[in-house]
Amino acid sequence: MNKILDILFPKKCLGCNRANTYFCPFCFNEIEIYKNNYCFLCGKPTNQANICCNNLINKIIVAVEYKDPIIRKIIKNFKYKYIKELKIPLSKFLIASLENIEKPIDYIIIPIPLHKKRQRQRGFNQSELLAQEISKHFNIPIYNVLKRNINTQAQANIKDTEKRKENIKDAFEIQNKELIKNKNIILIDDVATTGATLLEASKILKQNQANKIYGLVVAKG
Numbered sequence: 180m181n182k183i184l185d186i187l188f189p190k191k192c193l194g195c196n197r198a199n200t201y202f203c204p205f206c207f208n209e210i211e212i213y214k215n216n217y218c219f220l221c222g223k224p225t226n227q228a229n230i231c232c233n234n235l236i237n238k239i240i241v242a243v244e245y246k247d248p249i250i251r252k253i254i255k256n257f258k259y260k261y262i263k264e265l266k267i268p269l270s271k272f273l274i275a276s277l278e279n280i281e282k283p284i285d286y287i288i289i290p291i292p293l294h295k296k297r298q299r300q301r302g303f304n305q306s307e308l309l310a311q312e313i314s315k316h317f318n319i320p321i322y323n324v325l326k327r328n329i330n331t332q333a334q335a336n337i338k339d340t341e342k343r344k345e346n347i348k349d350a351f352e353i354q355n356k357e358l359i360k361n362k363n364i365i366l367i368d369d370v371a372t373t374g375a376t377l378l379e380a381s382k383i384l385k386q387n388q389a390n391k392i393y394g395l396v397v398a399k400g
């Protein structure tokens with residue numbers, strides 16, 4: 180099936196149109212890993228691994244610059260055109276940015292879940308695909324313990340920060356609370372805009388005695 184699709188829609192680099200790949204090594208190497216010297220939430224300069232302006236999440240780590248048109252194109256093709264193999268370069272960005280902050284040895288990974296209805300429509304959870312690559316690379320486990328209760332309106336369609344918070348409020352539930360007690364956690368999502376989704380997930384994890392929590396996203400959208 181893939182072969183037939185390759186003939187009908189030949190792969191081309193999303194950056195430079197080079198054949199047989201969606202993202203060639205030349206374009207890949209052009210991308211700069213984001214430094215994370217500023218707090219995601221308030222924009223103040225921060226010591227790399229530290230909490231800045233809230234006690235819900237220890238740090239939100241952004242991998243690359245969303246303003247880069249290639250990055251935007253890759254994320255769109257991954258999420259909305261379902262080109263799953265783009266998980267490879269995207270997770271490499273996530274891995275590099277995380278390693279800049281801390282090598283995650285004693286951590287578990289939790290992907291931000293989709294509501295089951297939305298996951299059925301899409302066929303996969305893009306955050307989970309990224310989480311699998313990171314889990315393999317660092318040899319740390321994925322715990323799929325977060326569940327999305329409410330089929331919220333897509334955050335991307337909401338402009339206002341307060342409304343985003345309201346939209347995502349109490350959207351998550353933890354399925355096995357014992358599993359996350361005293362754990363260091365890396366929450367994975369594709370794009371964060373205001374951080375409301377990560378904060379909401381982090382809030383319920385901390386309420387259930389999770390220890391340190393990093394949010395890790397490809398870009399700030």
Ligand SMILES: [Zn+2]
Pocket residue numbers: 192193194195196197202203204205206207
């Ligand atoms: Zn290219």
